[in-house]
Amino acid sequence: MKTKNRWLIALSAVGIHLSIGSVYAWSVFTKPLQHEMGWGLKEISLTFSLAILFLGLSAAFLGHFVEKFGPRAAGTLSAVFFGTGVAGAGLAIQLESLMLLYFFYGMIAGIGLGVGYITPVSTLVKWFPDRRGLATGLAIMGFGFAAMIASPIMNFLIENYGISNTFYILGACYFVIIFCSAQYLAPPKQGWIPKGMQSTGKTSGNVKLKEDLRQLTANEAVKTREFWALWLMLFINITCGIAILAVASPMAQELVGMSAAGAATMVGVMGLFNGGGRIVWATISDYIGRPNVYTLFFALQVVAFFLLPNLTVGLLFSITVYLIMTCYGGGFSSIPAYIGDLFGTKQLGAIHGYILTAWAAAGLAGPIFVSWVRETTGSYQGTLVIFSGIFVLALAVSLLIRLDIRKLREANEKQMVKNAG
Numbered sequence: 001m002k003t004k005n006r007w008l009i010a011l012s013a014v015g016i017h018l019s020i021g022s023v024y025a026w027s028v029f030t031k032p033l034q035h036e037m038g039w040g041l042k043e044i045s046l047t048f049s050l051a052i053l054f055l056g057l058s059a060a061f062l063g064h065f066v067e068k069f070g071p072r073a074a075g076t077l078s079a080v081f082f083g084t085g086v087a088g089a090g091l092a093i094q095l096e097s098l099m100l101l102y103f104f105y106g107m108i109a110g111i112g113l114g115v116g117y118i119t120p121v122s123t124l125v126k127w128f129p130d131r132r133g134l135a136t137g138l139a140i141m142g143f144g145f146a147a148m149i150a151s152p153i154m155n156f157l158i159e160n161y162g163i164s165n166t167f168y169i170l171g172a173c174y175f176v177i178i179f180c181s182a183q184y185l186a187p188p189k190q191g192w193i194p195k196g197m198q199s200t201g202k203t204s205g206n207v208k209l210k211e212d213l214r215q216l217t218a219n220e221a222v223k224t225r226e227f228w229a230l231w232l233m234l235f236i237n238i239t240c241g242i243a244i245l246a247v248a249s250p251m252a253q254e255l256v257g258m259s260a261a262g263a264a265t266m267v268g269v270m271g272l273f274n275g276g277g278r279i280v281w282a283t284i285s286d287y288i289g290r291p292n293v294y295t296l297f298f299a300l301q302v303v304a305f306f307l308l309p310n311l312t313v314g315l316l317f318s319i320t321v322y323l324i325m326t327c328y329g330g331g332f333s334s335i336p337a338y339i340g341d342l343f344g345t346k347q348l349g350a351i352h353g354y355i356l357t358a359w360a361a362a363g364l365a366g367p368i369f370v371s372w373v374r375e376t377t378g379s380y381q382g383t384l385v386i387f388s389g390i391f392v393l394a395l396a397v398s399l400l401i402r403l404d405i406r407k408l409r410e411a412n413e414k415q416m417v418k419n420a421g
Contacts, residue, residue: 004184006194009120009123009185010135010138013120013138013185015181016116016177016178016182017141018143018145018177019146019174019177019181020146022149022154022174023051023055025146025150025154026048028151030045032163033163036163037093039098046102047106051106051110052359053360053363054114056114057110057360058113058114059118059352060114060354062074062077062353063349063352064347064350066122067347067349070185071119071123071182071186072183075115075178075182076182077115078113078178078182079174080112082109082113082175083112083174083175083176083178084109084112084171084175085110087104087170087171087175088104088108089105090163090164090165090171092104093163094164118352118356119182119185120139120185121139121352124136124138125336125337126188126345128194130194130286132286132340132341133290133333134286136282137280140332143278144271144274147271148271148272148275157170212340212344213409213412214342214344214412216347217346218351218354221354222354226342226404227343229397229401230342231357231358233331233394233397233401236394237298237301237331237394238363238366239369239390241331241366242362242366243366243370244324244328247380248266249263249264250263252314254379255311255317256313256314258314269318269322273325275329277325277327278329278330278332281326281329281334282330282333285337285338291398295399297398298391298394299395300323302388308320309380309381309384309385336352339352370383
């Protein structure tokens, strides 16, 4: 059987992530729903929160489905759930039922989100053993940039066809894109190595193929200290990043006196750095290693969060926030490759799904925590200093996990020498 083109596999992954990533454009529906349905901001925002919650839960529970039935079946399942959930939201609007909206968009589409998120990523890691960071960064970059593409399209559809019909159209389109993309997804044959690496062990870009430290199942991985170290690092990175996303505009206006228009512009540009950071940091990780990238993330953010409340110039404040956003996005795109390095590709999709429960937890914890500290202290300054301290913990974890990695490598080398002897 002819070997598939791995770059077309990557393109298929981007197609899926561009579709499901449109969930981040949910705020486009806020004002139209308030105006037409009379629902409050909290009720409408809960729809998005439920979708992210079910993303994390379904990624955890359906990771084994991805491994057992393969990426094509899992991608098709994502198309059915996400397409049905989005189209079902149109029915909910037509029937003026908030509960039905929660069910279709929050739960059904949320399940499609979780399966669709992990499916192409676990496949790409297997197709790009030499450039795991680049490959997963491409797909997850699509998730980060999706809102920028979807927002104007959604606005156009709402203005010309109404909210309900917009959901019907989007549901049908997303189903077709995800379904078609999923049909090309397939894992490589056992023992497959990229062309040009069979004899040299290196690609044209001089990236050396490294052996995974071990090959573990998902249930074996969760019993290791390294798994929980990755979970905690991702949780802290996402919690603090989401918190900044939730309050960036009022925080900029309060701390540096930025105008409402200037703060809105800053928030818009943050999306570019969030998406761009996913591909840039993930690619860098192929050259300097995932442990170095995560240590760098946290070292930079310890300083950035400490500086933010002391900055008085709007431009410097914006640049610092943009740096934080690149680390926030880079954390998402670098984690699948890190999982592959530590636990192998045997059940990478299932392990990735378990790790993503950190996203679900952080999605709830981040905005609530920053709001609570703001109300308690009366200022965002205290919040930022606390976050800087939390990143010191993350930095310590990123250094400690290196000790485990070193021990595992030494044990592998001893075993190789023993086998050779």
